[in-house]
Amino acid sequence: MRGLYVHVPFCKKKCDFCAFVTYENKDYLIDAYLKAVIKCLQRIDLSVFDTLYFGGGTPSILGSERISSILSIVGKKSEVTVECHPDDITQKFLKDLRSGGVTRLSLGIEAIDQEVLKDIGREKPSRDIFQVVSEIIDTKFDVFSIDLIFGSRKESVDLWISTLEKLAGIVDGPNHMSIYSLTVENGTPLKRDSNRHPIERDLALKYKIADQILAGYGFSWEEISNFSKANSRSIHNGIYWSRGEYLGVGVGAHSFHGGVRSKNVSNIERFIEKVNKGESVVVYEESITHESKVIEETYLALRTPKGISRDSLFSSRHAKYLEKYFELNSNAVLNVDGRLIADEIFSMLDVRG
């Protein structure tokens, strides 16, 4: 499997926690940027890709016509995802996307309570979320995914439970949920305001609550932060987690091809300029050594239900303390307590190249 990713670095308003490459006041660059992206796409053999993913930023800001024009260049793929902001959703938009080949719609809700939205520094959407959700359901995408962020100090445990119940419990509603813990990233407004930093104990509790509630509605985990109903797994994301190959097109996008990981320039003007001059947009390249490969395999597998080999667990001198964080079948798979401390557990494994 090979994935193609297109980065759309525009937002109406950038959220306080966001560390992605995205701009809130550069809409005047949208067309120049898309021209550059299309140039990039025209240089490559697009037939080799199985999936297409529009990420951001806010891809839906482009509107259905621009998205469709890219879709027509890339051609039909078995999975095509578009990340959407609720305010960009209209029935026409949805219809255009569905008919243009989009199979998977990812809706960035993040939170439904106004106080919580304010606390994480995200603008309150002008459209009613549940109305938007029902329009998406009516459009019948193969996969309808919802993004939530938990861990605001303004979000009581009860509020979190009701948020999950209201969304996961919708009949014929979303069949995929991305549940991200609020993360303090360097360089963000959130980082500078420690009064809004999440509390670890609260994050742990809310994650466990989410795991249980989602399970009750038939979701099982496919990755630390991702839960899905039967046959609704994300193929594109699965490529990242299984060390498959992918090509990232656009500013700040990442690629993995031929054992080399690379990253594009993360300044939009530089990106456009380089593409127009015919220069390479890659600013970082790393050939993955055997040792790095083993490390990647181990921690990525640890983050999914695939798990690591029992040997990988029992060769650690800490194995006897770590055992209780795993379910042991043919592999060693993290249980919910283990998932919460996956990084620490990884650091205690004896991973050798």
Added chain:
Amino acid sequence: MSKPKVNYLQENIRNFSIISHVDHGKSTLSDRILEVTGAVNPRDMKEQFLDSMDIERERGITIKAQNVRVEWKEHILNLIDTPGHVDFGYEVSRSLAACEGVVLLVDASQGIEAQTLANCYLALESNLEIVAVLNKIDLSQSDPERCAQEIEQVLGINSQEILKISAKTGEGINSLLDEIIKRIPSPKGDINAPLQALIFDSYFDQYRGVISSIRVVNGTLKARSKLKFLQANVTHDLEEVGLKTPDPTPVDMLRSGEVGYIVANVRDVQESRTGETVTDALNPATTALEGYLQPKPMVYCGIYPIDGDEFPDLREALEKLRLNDASITYEPETSGALGFGFRCGFLGLLHMEIVRERLEREFNLSLIATAPSVEYQVELSTGEILNIDNPNELPQTSHVTGIKEPILKITILTPSTYTGTVMELCQIKRAELVKMEYLSPERIELIYNIPLAEVVIDFFDSLKSRTKGYASLDYEPNGMKPANLVRVDVLINGTAVDAFSTIVHRSKADEYGRKMTAKLRTLIPRQLFDVPIQASINGRIVSRETVKAKRKDVLAKCYGGDITRKRKLLEKQKEGKKRMKSIGRVEVPQEAFISALKLDE
């Protein structure tokens, strides 16, 4: 550099030291004397010429004794520079034994300080002629009249005879040299007697072996003779004998009264220690000169390489340093927490600091040192006496009938306005007042008996900060005394960590326990479970802190395929884990040990 011109005549020799408190200008005066007598061309003059080690120059103190021969008006003057710190008191006394007189140098803006007194008493005890000199008279804040009065009152030196100079500007240096010739007696050795020569300093040169500074007391030390070292009871062939002018200048012989150096194929400084008597192996003197002492360490600590692989390098470095400094002792020791290292003994805290700094600087090692400790005498119920310098060697209390600790007699000189705060400090430090005397209405002398263990932990710094730097301190050992001492152990998750064990007075044990557990709570990273940190005395827990368990440690998202960033974060976390030591099942980073062992932070 100058060649010796003045011919030998014992009556024309003057051997003297300059004694003073730290910072009173001794090195500057030495420099000026070298310049004025033409021994060193002003062009070649480095500041503090005699302080040859980098550390000496940086810290502005003299660690090793040095000597230089200069000529002044048909006389030979041997200036013997003495170490300027109380840790090296024995070396001072040996340097003085090589002299007939001293120049007592007092900063005219400061007055007499504790070490001025201590060294002056040493000189008086050795019946040396004292030429008192007030320095820094060029400074506006200097008060030579008041200082002269103080010297007269405290030391009984006629204030009319006190010279006033500025080593910095050179004012008064010529008349000082004239006075030295006039007032300090010439040596009275018997040139026809069998050779007796005193070694007052030795250092190791990697090409020539041990080079020793030497004063001939009686007889003649001839080039190419066979020498016998009386205390070490070894003989060596003399390779070279010479004068320091200040460059080493070989000569045919040194005769009674003369000061110079010898190179005698000695590979180990232990055989040519300060205080050793050298004689002619073919016509030996039967008795050694008086005053030889085996230097005894006062302060001990464990020194460990941060990287366990550097243990052999540390051993080699210690061996090399000891070639130069016979007073360091070291023995291998093992710590459950710190691995392999050495228990080292030092003359004092400064000595400890200097040795550690030299190990790190000259041998490029990264070290971790345990808290300084002293040597205790433990009496067991069997009647047996144990000497222990490592807290972990203290047996269980049920077997111990008593513990004695070393006591110092300290002399503190301070402006009298600080008397209260100094006495308060001494009270906290379990010191007992012996004597209190006003040297003048403004200055007071306090003499205390104080446990050495209290001095090695931040006493000097506290004294300085309480008196804004004005108090001065001198000390000498004053026997052993029984005390109510206990060992405090620190337990991490129930496992005692040897590196943190310490012996303290019962009255301070709880406080130490509280401090240590509180500090460790901030230093030990959170684990997957709650980690109790406890301090215990004889198995009884006196304080407890808890490092709370990690609840969540996982990055939410592998950003749009940014696997590299995630991998690098994890690699870093994993690398950190590798460098941790396991205490039971608790992982403790090396940095936690280093920070916890830093005193009073």
